[in-house]
Amino acid sequence: xxxxxxxxxxxxxxxxxxxAVFRALKSIILKREYNPKMFQLALLALIVNHIQFLxxxxxxxxxxxxxxxxELGLSEILEVTSYxxxxxxxxxxxxxxxxxVTVGYSKHxxxxxxFKKYKSIIVFYxxxxxxxxxxxxxxxxxx
Numbered sequence: 001x002x003x004x005x006x007x008x009x010x011x012x013x014x015x016x017x018x019x020a021v022f023r024a025l026k027s028i029i030l031k032r033e034y035n036p037k038m039f040q041l042a043l044l045a046l047i048v049n050h051i052q053f054l055x056x057x058x059x060x061x062x063x064x065x066x067x068x069x070x071e072l073g074l075s076e077i078l079e080v081t082s083y084x085x086x087x088x089x090x091x092x093x094x095x096x097x098x099x100x101v102t103v104g105y106s107k108h109x110x111x112x113x114x115f116k117k118y119k120s121i122i123v124f125y126x127x128x129x130x131x132x133x134x135x136x137x138x139x140x141x142x143x
Contacts (some may be wrong), residue, residue, distance in 0.1 A: 013132065017126075024038065050102075090135045104120050108124075
């Protein structure tokens, strides 16, 4: 059940990040002033990412794979690609991505000029999006 929620919510994460990046990019190209809708979208992407983080934390520590840390140890986990992906790469990449979204949101709020606000969203949210996409276990997702 929790794994299904995690997989479904990942779509919401990807969609909100993509929308925020494209809307910010479109606004820069069209030289639009920053507006409340962009603020709401950037905030929604931030909230959605943090909810995914909470779901992920609970899933990570309640999953049977977590016991592999104690059964196998770091050296064996690093040797097996699937264990390394699920126990190290995917979680760390997503923590970094959520940090990027949080920093990007914070930086964009502090900017005065619309261009700089949009630029902060594009840079940080796009990096987060690319990082998330790079560590999705595609062979089992959605699942």
